[in-house]
Amino acid sequence: MLYIFDLGNVIVDIDFNRVLGAWSDFSRVPLATLKQNFTMGEAFHQHERGEISDEAFAEAMCHEMDLPLSYEQFAHGWQAVFVALRPEVVDTMNKLREQGHRVVVLSNTNRLHTTFWPDEYPQIQAAADKIYLSQEMGMRKPEARIYQAVLQAEGFSASDTVFFDDNADNIEGANQLGITSILVTGKETIPNYFAKQLC
Incomplete structure (x- = not known):
């Protein structure tokens, strides 16, 4: 078999709330706001297919969520999912x-x-x-x-x-x-x- x-x-x-919590700490954007704005949209799917780079994905997500994060801060939060x-x-x-x-x-x-x-x-x-x-x-x-x-x-x-x-x-x-x-x-x-x- x-x-x-x-x-x-x-x-x-995995727990995406941990990601949002880390991003909230870095950006001072309230967690409730991030939870409302976080979606697994087109950029998310493109990233999973390897169609866009990590940097382009971070930029798209930060733009969608109005998140003022550096790439390093975004990446650090993204790994908190595990x-x-x-x-x-x-x-x-x-x-x-x-x-x-x-x-x-x-x-x-x-x-x-x-x-x-x-x-x-x-x-x-x-x-x-x-x-x-x-x-x-x-x-x-x-x-x-x-x-x-x-x-x-x-x-x-x-x-x-x-x-x-x-x-x-x-x-x-x-x-x-x-x-x-x-x-x-x-x-x-x-x-x-x-x-x-x-x-």
């Missing part, structure tokens, strides 16, 4: 590989974040056979082509694949291709899924 794991809120806890590794998921990934399954990560991410998390959480790289990143592939979930590209690269059919993600749109996109897709709603989702498989 091929098991595909998303990164944020699947393998690593909270902590979910060790039980890393353990599951390692066990699946020991059992002879193929385990990969498929993440909508961006170059700026990849300067941080691989060094911060080396356990992820160690637990995965391969890591697929949206900005390197030039496409992002829930686009059908990103799932098709992973299946093709891995040599698996949709029917032999299980996908875990915390975003309902991404789950729907994979479901439409016939991939067994599990919406991760909390830390217990993945352990519970595999406990049921073993019953």
Whole structure:
């Protein structure tokens, strides 16, 4: 079997409120204002596809949110999204590989974040056979082509694949291709899924 794991809120806890909190501290713009103005719009999607640079992304976001930040301040806040590794998921990934399954990560991410998390959480790289990143592939979930590209690269059919993600749109996109897709709603989702498989 091929098991595909998303990164944020699947393998690593993330929290965008931490990003906004850091930006608020740097800029003195009230947190409530930032929460109101923060959207994952076109610049966000372009950045995840690797279509614009980190600097262009920072400039666009600061412009959209009326945020007076230097690039360094923006980047520092952007990395605050990462909270902590979910060790039980890393353990599951390692066990699946020991059992002879193929385990990969498929993440909508961006170059700026990849300067941080691989060094911060080396356990992820160690637990995965391969890591697929949206900005390197030039496409992002829930686009059908990103799932098709992973299946093709891995040599698996949709029917032999299980996908875990915390975003309902991404789950729907994979479901439409016939991939067994599990919406991760909390830390217990993945352990519970595999406990049921073993019953």
